[in-house]
Structure formats: C-alpha cells, structure tokens
Amino acid sequence: MADTIVNSSAGNGNTAVSGSGLLEFEKPLARIEQEIAQLEAQQQTTGRDLSEPIGELRNLLRGMTREIYTKLTAWETVQVARHPRRPIISDYLRFMVKDFVELHGDRTFGDDKAMVCGFGRIAGHKVMLVGHNKGKDTKEKIACHFGCAHPEGYRKSLLKMKLAEKFNLPIVCLIDTQGAYPGIGAEERGISQAIAVNLLEMSRLKCPIVCVVIGEGGSGGALGIGVGDRMALLQHSFYSVISPEGCAAILFKTGEQARRAAESLHLTANELLKLQIIDDIIPEPLGGAHRRPDETIQAVDQYLAKTLRELKRVRIDTLLKRRYNRLRTVGSFFESANKPATPPRIRKPKAQGADRLADAASVDGASKHRRSPAPVAAVESV
C-alpha cells in the first residue's frame, strides 16, 4: 500500500527537488527570477531606473509560469503535490482554523502524531477537524512518520468523528499521506481492521463530512479518513491506489518508469473528476500552492465555507441517503458480457445450471444505481 516510505521531500533523485525547493521543470522560471533579482539589486546600488526591463521580465515570468502549470504532466503534478514547501496541516491550523482544541486520545494504545484531530472553527462553522500530519522539520517528521498513520491514528480519528456526530458538528478531513505506515507494529495492531472500520462507520455517521486532499492522497491510508458527502482535491494534489513508484516497480518491473505509471494511473484532479471519483477541484494559485501558501489556504477555506453551508442545510436522513448513493455508484465501470468472446469452459458439469442463472432482480438492482454518464452497457439477463 504505502510502497515507499522514503521522505519524498528529502530531495531524492525521483522527486527532483533541489535544495532551494525547486522542481526540475521549474528551472527556467528560476533563471528569470534570478535575473529580476540581479536587476533589482543593480537598480538599488546604481540608482538607475530599471523598472522597464524588470517589468518585462516579470511579465515573461508570469507567462512562463502559466504555460508550465497549465500543462503539468501527471508525474510533475506528483512532484508539486510532494513539494517540501507545500502547505501542510499545521499551516491550515494556523491560518484557516480558529480556536483549535486538539484532542489526542485514542483511549487504547497511544497518540499517533501522524493524525491530528480536534475541535475548531472554519469560516464561522464549528467543526471536528481530522487530518494527516507530515511534519515541518526533521524532528517532527520523524515523530509523525512523515504522515503515515498507524492503526491508533485511524482509531483516534473515528473516536473524534463519533464525538462530532454526538454533538452534531460537521467533520472536515484534510488528507495528505503517502499511505498508512507499513511496519510490524501497524500489522500487529490491526491496520487493516482499523481502516476497514473507519470506512464502514464514516459511511453512516449522522453528520456532514467534507474531505479534501491537500497534497498526497496515498491509497488506503488516505481513504481511511476519506469517506463522506464531498470529496475534493486541491488542483495539483493527487489521489492514487498506489504510488507511481510502487506501480512502476510491480507492473513495469522498474521504478524508473514512475513517470509512465503516473500517467497510466489517472491520479490527477482533472482525471479523477472525469471518472467521477471526486466531486470538486479547488484551484491553486499560479505556480502551485508552494508559491502562495496563503492564497491556497484561503481557497480551501472558501470551499469549506460554501460546502459546509450547503451540507448543514440538508436534513440528516437525506444527507445519509445521498452519501450512500454516492458511495454505491462511484467507480461503477462494469458491463454485462452478453456476448462472451470465448464460451465459458464448464469445469464442473454439476454447476452448469447454476452457472447460467443470472439473477434478473439483482441485475436490475445494480442498474438503477448507476451514475448517469457512467459507461455501462445495458445488462441483458440470460
């Protein structure tokens, strides 16, 4: 699941982040930025008016940034989502959440610092906030396992979400993780069970739930706090069943193919919106969240303000019906093979009759739940 626990922000060869936090494909921008800085310095020391060439360079910079960022490849998007200066949960806590009251206790094992929970106010709404914490400095990153949560983290989050349900507070989940922590302790303490229970319980919690991927949406570790009434992605974040590196290692037999795997997995916000896996995309400032953290956080704040207002107006039983319908129909990419390419080989003569018994009732049951444009062919019972 979390195939690589490497700190992607450490600047290894794959992520291509230089010491200055510069991504490989951003280097042309850096050169112009450098030129502007030089001219500005010159202007100051010599007193000569260089505002004209500086202005021209600024325009050029804006144009190039737009050009690069409007056609980011999937692999470049992954790098932007993992950028070391991309705002993480602590930034949102500082600039978006008022009066945050952190709640640490899972009541069972211990405090998982990879998962942050607590009461807070977002755009005037009292909420329960739940989110992954990747950590800012090295010490914090190690303490919170770079945002990879253990079972106790998921159990803590569920306990706090149930608290929110009890007092009728909406839940906001900020997702940012490579995946759940792959370790002995995590397995010993039932990471599978912890995530599974979160999925089941979140589907029926009697309060609004809004989920936003603010950086990395890594597989089951992300989904473990990612079931709700709305699913949004920040524009340059991604959500994937497996990391591109992990997928490449398994399917293409080499980690070098991560670029290709990233494209194949359809993990960007635009692709996921097309597949109707997510509901909304929150736009990022030009040049990515790491260039303007304040504007990014403001965009998330605005999205949450609007969405919470909408969801709080819906009666709870209606909300739950819609939530179930959403979960029931998402990812329904199947069809009936009414004309099988190859006649099914009958292995057990006795099972022959049962083999052909396509149950008409259940087939209908499935079809009525389909999302409208989902590519599902008409089901024909045998």
Add this chain to the structure above:
Amino acid sequence: MPLQPAPIEKKTDIPEGVWLRCEGCGEMLYTREFEEMLRVCKVCHHHHRLDARTRIKQLVDEGTFEEFLADLVSTDPLQFTDRIPYKERLQQIQEQSGEKEAILVGKAYIKGRGVILGVMNPAFIMASMGAVVGEKVTTAAERAVEDNLPLVLVTASGGARMQEGMVSLVQMAKTSAALAKLDDAGGLYITVLTDPTTAGVAASFAMLGDVIISEPKAMVGFAGPRVIANTIKAELPDGFQTAEFLLERGFIDRIVERKELRSEIARLIDYCGK
C-alpha cells in the same frame, strides 16, 4: 497496493489418478485422496489454494449455488496498459480460468441453511478487487438484506486491482458502506479468510465480519512483507501476517480447518438466529 504482479496462475484442476507434490511439505500425495481431503495435505495439513468453483463445491449443499451477476466484466476505465493492455490480460485470464471475474456471488444452502455466498478466486489476477468485485460484493450484501439471509464471504486477494487505478480503491468504501447497511438491518455477516487475504480487501470487507474465521496458516495482512522489510530494514518475525498471528493479537475469532468449515458456518448461523 497489490502485493505482487499478477502471476499467471497454474491450473488447479488435477487429473485423477496421478500423484502430486504438496506445496507445504513436498510429500507426494495421491490425487484422489488429496481431493477427498479437500486439497489439504494429509501429512502437514497445508491448505492448498482453491479456485472459486472448487471452494463452492466443497462448501455448499450439492447443486444449490445459484449465481447472480455472473456476466459482469470491467470496462477498463483507464485504458490501462502495462506489459500488455489490461483488456488483453483480462481476456487471457478469462480463457485460462473459465471465469469472468475474481469473485463468484450467489445464493446457496450450507447444511440446509440459506445464505448469500461470495467466494473470491485467487486464480484470477490474485483475486484483486476492481469495479466488478466491488459491485458483486455490494450486491451480495444488499441481497442479504432483501432476502433476510446471512452473508458469507470467502476472501482471498492481493488487494486492489492496480489496472483500474482509483476506481479500484473506491470499491473499498463502496463495499464497506453496503456492509454498514447489512449491519443496520441486523443481518449476520461471516467472513472466511483464506490464503492470501491482503491489502485493500483486508482493509475493507474481509475485516468487517460479525464473526471472522480463517483457514490455518492463511496469510492475512495489509502491507506487503517486502515493503515492510524495506521500511524497517530488518527481517520479519516468523509467522508474521498469518492467521495464527492475527488470532493471537485479537483480530480474528477462530481458526477453522477446511473440513470443519461447513459445520462451523452452520453452527454460527444457528446461534445468530437467521
């Protein structure tokens, strides 16, 4: 998420009257006797993996399995290609296994008790979960509610089906939501974990049973052992991620030998009233 590349499964059908080698201890076993032992080694009790049809034949009252949604196939939403296109991979495995997908669901009787039954097929792309598996499990849960019958799922899976990307991941949420409905309706849900039950399937419907039983020594876990070993830079302890490991730590209820599964399931159904 899946633990390993989809291997081309070797056929599990064994012609009668020949000897075969136990995958557990290497002992030569007489095939007919091996079949009579439900493909469990008489020497070391190794429970060999079963394709779904064989499992159903072993588990249900003869001829009572009525399959539903037998026809569903993936539409390849990502147009995925690795070494070969996903569509081609599916076709190959469909021809090889004679099955359309990695799970069979239907209504059946076990010792006279009606159940909705789902059986995963490790011979089909390691029974990885894509949209079809998700839909079949979900429908099975809904049918259990409608027909007021217990739901029994026999799990085996390498996890999510990578070739369906996020479409496969969301099946975890979809199936879990349907199981919440079954729970709300007061239905009984029994999971039978078999070798291997891992990753996205472990972290969704496999671990949500009211009663969770497992075959002996089945591998059950979330992250791949190689991934964990890489992370911690150390050897993994003996018996790590086995049914016995989970039983000791309180995550499953019983380990049941294959020959006892039918009576065990019937017994549980009788206790839970439906």
